[in-house]
Amino acid sequence: MNTYLLVPAALALMGQAALPKLLTPTDVVNAAPASAWKTIPADELLVMDLANGGRVVIQLAPMFAPVHVANVQKMARANYWPGATVYRVQDNYVAQWGLGETEKPLPPGVLAKPPAEYTRALAGLNITPLGSPDPYAPAAGFVDGWPVAYSPSEGWANLTHCYGYVGVSRGMDPETGSAADLYANIGHAPRHLDRNIASVGRVVEGIDKLSSLPRGTEGLGFYKDKSQHVPIASIRLASQVSAADRPAFEYMDTASPTFAQYLKIRANRRDDFYIRPAGGVDLCNVQVPVRRKPTGERG
Numbered sequence: 001m002n003t004y005l006l007v008p009a010a011l012a013l014m015g016q017a018a019l020p021k022l023l024t025p026t027d028v029v030n031a032a033p034a035s036a037w038k039t040i041p042a043d044e045l046l047v048m049d050l051a052n053g054g055r056v057v058i059q060l061a062p063m064f065a066p067v068h069v070a071n072v073q074k075m076a077r078a079n080y081w082p083g084a085t086v087y088r089v090q091d092n093y094v095a096q097w098g099l100g101e102t103e104k105p106l107p108p109g110v111l112a113k114p115p116a117e118y119t120r121a122l123a124g125l126n127i128t129p130l131g132s133p134d135p136y137a138p139a140a141g142f143v144d145g146w147p148v149a150y151s152p153s154e155g156w157a158n159l160t161h162c163y164g165y166v167g168v169s170r171g172m173d174p175e176t177g178s179a180a181d182l183y184a185n186i187g188h189a190p191r192h193l194d195r196n197i198a199s200v201g202r203v204v205e206g207i208d209k210l211s212s213l214p215r216g217t218e219g220l221g222f223y224k225d226k227s228q229h230v231p232i233a234s235i236r237l238a239s240q241v242s243a244a245d246r247p248a249f250e251y252m253d254t255a256s257p258t259f260a261q262y263l264k265i266r267a268n269r270r271d272d273f274y275i276r277p278a279g280g281v282d283l284c285n286v287q288v289p290v291r292r293k294p295t296g297e298r299g
Contacts (some may be wrong), residue, residue: 037251132267162283
């Protein structure tokens with residue numbers, strides 16, 4: 001055997017072994033220190049339990065739609081939703097739930113016609129820029145754990161319609177929707193809805209319980225008759241759930257050095273699978289990490 005032929009191969013293997021491990025976004029999340037995480041208040045978690053045992057947990061976004069979110073919280077505390085169902089599931093688009101066409105008076109204090117909370121003032125927001133162009137707004141980035149589009153010149157910002165994000169069902173403009181009926185995006189991010197519908201939060205757990213439902217066969221994905229509706233057992237705030245069953249979540253601080261590293265890698269993947277980094281990333285593809293709060297850290 002010619003030992004000289006083995007030397008280059010051996011050197012190549014040694015060189016590979018000496019190379020530092022290329023981090024993935026998952027590596028960054030798994031190694032994130034406790035200081036990189038922020039707890040979601042129990043009053044800002046909406047817990048929807050389906051009658052079949054599935055649970056969907058939604059983080060509310062009062063900093064973007066304060067009146068609509070306040071409506072949701074008041075309806076939850078007033079136990080407004082008995083009889084609610086998922087009555088629309090449109091493929092690659094939305095799953096929608098609530099009381100539908102059932103006429104029921106709103107609880108006291110719920111505003112039937114909230115303001116059009118499709119944007120908010122940019123002033124006061126400490127935004128971490130995306131670093132890549134956004135096709136739907138002059139700029140995009142992250143603030144307090146949320147993806148946002150914004151205009152530095154016009155001074156507005158909006159929560160974006162990414163996968164799993166929750167919006168308020170409404171009729172034709174100027175109808176804004178009371179938030180009695182909501183929907184979650186279960187397909188390609190419908191960013192064309194930005195600044196046209198109030199976005200009130202995101203599903204942090206259980207989106208599969210909605211995205212896996214049978215598709216409605218009528219126009220816009222509505223179920224043909226009520227026998228197809230998916231019953232909802234309850235819709236409550238996490239603060240209304242017993243301590244033993246109460247979900248607790250935290251999100252990565254988007255102003256932290258850990259998120260900056262996560263964002264950089266999301267836009268410039270260089271681990272073993274990727275031949276060439278893209279050098280940019282879509283806003284909705286930088287899913288802000290959200291995790292269940294470690295048991296030992298729960299209040």
